[in-house]
Amino acid sequence: MRIVLVxxxxxxKGTQATRLAEKLRIPHISTGDLFRANISRQTDLGKLAKSYMDAGNLVPDEVTIAMAKDRMEQPDAVDGFLLDGFPRNVQQAEALDALLKSEDIKLDAVLDLEVPEEEVVKRIAGRRICRNDSSHVFHESYSAPKQAGVCDTCGGELYQRDDDSEDTVRTRLEVYHTQTEPIIDYYKAQGLVVTISSLGPVDEITRRALEALKREDATQ
Structure with a gap:
């Protein structure tokens, strides 16, 4: 299957992308991984992307699209892929359509993970990270430490990252609504969108997604 996750x-998305890609036996292609891989390998695209990033500028769509094209042409993606973080806007979605059409392939589904806005704020703003080890992550509501502000594992101080603050989360949501959410309507016009609730246990969300994709695949 060829899937876009939004x-x-x-x-x-990151958790479900990894799990779904494993279950469906297709590569998980994330924008973040593409950038890191190209920059670490010092490819021409990586050097170009880094030049924009070092200058504090957004990487142009055409560079992101070129990276995605290169990755989708790798042998492990011949029979399918799961795109996570791309496309981010309608312009990228149109470019992806043109790219796939040129290769005589098409998307099978666009999986939309739906979650109430206040739940998003609660999930992100409640996270606390250990200053000694960033892999030690707690949550004020879902996995609170035994002692407030103290890491259960090493006793380090727990803190809230700047980009996890409520104001920042709401700004990120506004950017999502303005830039990325319109691609859902774009793909709905093509009959590709499958929407599921992203509330509940991780395993249940994965099961929900697989069932929805199976139904979508059966209608193709």
Whole structure:
């Protein structure tokens, strides 16, 4: 299957992308991984992207699209892929359509992870990270430490990252609504969108997604 995964920040896209890609036996292609891989390998695209990033500018769509094209042409993606973080706007979605059409392939589904805005704020703003080890993550509501502000594992101080503050989360949501959410309507016009709730246990969300994709695949 060829799938695009969309949803607001805090919807659990990264977790579900990894799990779904494994279950469906297709590569998980994330924008973040593409950038890191190209920059670390010092490819021409990586050097170009880094030049924009070092200058504090957004990487142009055409560079992101070129990276995605290169990755989708790798042998492990011949029979399918799951795109996570791309496309981010309608212009990228149109470019992806043109790219796929030139290769005589098409998307099978656009999986939309739906979650209420206040739940997104609660999920992200409640996170606390250990200053000694960033892999020690707690949550004020879902996995609170035994002692407030103290890491259960090493006793380090727990803190809230700047980009996890409520104001920042709401700004990120506004950017999502303005830039990324319109691609849902774009793909709905093509009959590709499958929407599921991203509330509940991780395993249940994965099961929900697989069932929805199976139904979508059966109608193709």
């Amino acid at each position: 949803g607001p920040p805090g919807a659990g």
